[in-house]
Amino acid sequence: MWAQVINAILGIWLMAAAAILGYADDKTITNNEHILGPVIASFAIISWWEATRVVRLYNVPLGLWLLLAPWVLGFDNTAATVNSTLVGALVTGLSFVKGKIEDSYGGGWSAVWKSDTLHAREASRQPRVDLDK
Known part of the structure; x- marks a missing residue:
């Protein structure tokens, strides 16, 4: 997540860079950055x-x-x-x-055709309840 926080800051920097660095009069550059x-x-x-991590x-x-x-x-400003x-x-x-993966849920569509899925492993670890009693 730290990398995406830096990317968010860089996006904000792009919006302000033209005014801070002094090339706000060049509309091609500023429009691109804005x-x-x-x-x-x-x-x-x-x-x-975590669920939307791929958007990075x-x-x-x-x-x-x-x-x-x-x-x-054709930027003319160094x-x-x-x-x-x-x-x-x-x-x-x-x-x-x-970033760090905290949890894994289900396995997506590939869980439909796999035999050893996360939910099957989790179910096998749970104690069985005898419903005939």
């Missing part, structure tokens, strides 16, 4: 929970776009280029950090 920032932060926050991978293409954006969009490249690399890398 669109991607909240989306990256949202995906990171959604992926804080949605930030991978966004991070890769941030790596390519300075050349595709601070913006460095910021986009650095944030893009961090978002991409941190999106692959899974």
Whole structure:
């Protein structure tokens, strides 16, 4: 989860970076960052929970776009280029950090055709109740 907290902070940073680093007058750069920032932060926050952890991978293409954006969009500001490249690399890398798995539930659809599923193992460990008594 720590990696996704950092990704959420990086998404928020993207929204403020143009004003802080002084390139707010370039609308191409700021529009790019104002669109991607909240989306990256949202995906990171959604992926804080174990059930929605896979959403962290949605930030991978966004991070890769941030790596390519300075050349595709023709950034003419060094601070913006460095910021986009650095944030893009961090978002991409941190999106692959899974986090600790607390519990496993059922096994999904694959449990339908497997013979040794988690729920079958759990059921075999429980004491049997004799209903004939």
